[in-house]
Amino acid sequence: MQRGLNPFLTFLFATLIVMFTGGPVILSLIGSVVPDRILLDSSKALFSEGLNFETYRYVFTGQLPDSYLAETANRAMISDAARQVPQSLLNSGIIAFSSMVLNLLIGAPAAYVFARYVFPGKKLTFMFLILSPLVPAVALVTPVYIMLQTLGLVGTQAGIILVHTAKALPFTVLILSVFFRKMPAEIFEAAVLDHCSRFQTFWRIALPLALPSVGATGLFAFMLSYSEYMFSMVLSGDAATRPVSVVMAALARNTDVSWSLLNTAIFIAIVPTLVLVVFVWRFVVEGLLSGAVKG
Structure with a gap:
């Protein structure tokens, strides 16, 4: 019989986690x-x-x-x-939400294909996709800037959305492919017997079963975009398109700024993420733990 953890140690570690978070x-x-x-x-x-x-x-x-x-x-x-914080929150919300939607629209089908089908170059392309985040972001700033400048997207929200989508896509494909791979093969064999096409199998069977995982992955894609700073700083234009991470950095660099005003801006910037986590927490918990409790 497995012994439970010491209640005092559990309370101590839980308290430390709450304090630091x-x-x-x-x-x-x-x-x-x-x-x-x-x-x-x-x-x-x-x-x-x-x-x-x-x-x-x-x-x-x-x-x-x-x-x-x-x-x-x-x-x-x-x-x-500090006066740019409300507009920058709206900008970050638009950018992060668009990046999340694009990640799920592209990443979910890609993850399903990688998990359930065999095709030439599968291992090579999957490894390239998964290992691409290991390239330092600072090494990509200049080529990404030149590419987007050629397309006329520097200083626009569309350019930042594309970059944030590309940054989060490997994470999306990796996480969702794990959940699609754990689904019983009998379900998909039954779909083939019912004359479902590959798209119908994905849309009507795989996607509904993986919905908690998709919600969790979408949340993390949103948070990665919302908190990203380097590319947002380089690619953003004036205050009309500037994300909140860039505005907060500009505010923090002012050594004379009021502490009360700085804390106000920080708390306002945190509130949207807190609200988002509260609303989708159920999807996060189910998405991350479903693979551990089923099998």
């Missing part, structure tokens, strides 16, 4: 609603003056916080980059 989110939330004069003054309690949402008001409306309207206030602590 949820701690930064909680700290950014607290820092966004506490003014700088309180954050930087160790003699005052954090909430001695209550909650302050002036930095949120500035990010969404552009109205300066009252503490910076005084004549002696340091206006350099208020960065214009």
Whole structure:
């Protein structure tokens, strides 16, 4: 009989995980609603003056916080980059969602073919696809930029979407091919006996069975695109097409920026990912664990 884990050790490790994963989110939330004069003054309690949402008001409306309207206030602590956060969130949402959709439209059929069929060059192409992420991204920046510049896609969302799709596609194909390979062969043999074509077998049988896995893979493709910085920085244009990762980097490089404003921008940038994880968590858990609990 297998012995269970020590409850104390389980609680200890769970606490450490929560601290390292949820701690930064909680700290950014607290820092966004506490003014700088309180954050930087160790003699005052954090909430001695209550909650302050002036930095949120500035990010969404552009109205300066009252503490910076005084004549002696340091206006350099208020960065214009924070005003780009709402638009950059929309840009990142469009880019990440489009990249996720393209990944699933291309990656799911490709993974199914790699998992269920034999064709010339299968091993070579699969290994090339899977090993391609090992190439350092910095080595690809210049050729990718030249290629997209030739196509007239530099400074557009379409160019960033194509690059993010290409970066996440090997991961999508690898994960989904594992789940398609684990499906019982009898199901597909029955589909052939019922005169289903290859596309019908994929669309009506394989895809519905792999839906949790597809949801989990789509979520990770979304997150990879949402958090990607290097290609987004090089390929993005003005503020109208700039993703949130680029805006946050520009905000963080300002050494004089208000800590409260910086934490506000960080928390706003985190919120969409938190909401997304809450809504699709069921698919993530089922998709990642279905192969481990069935067999």
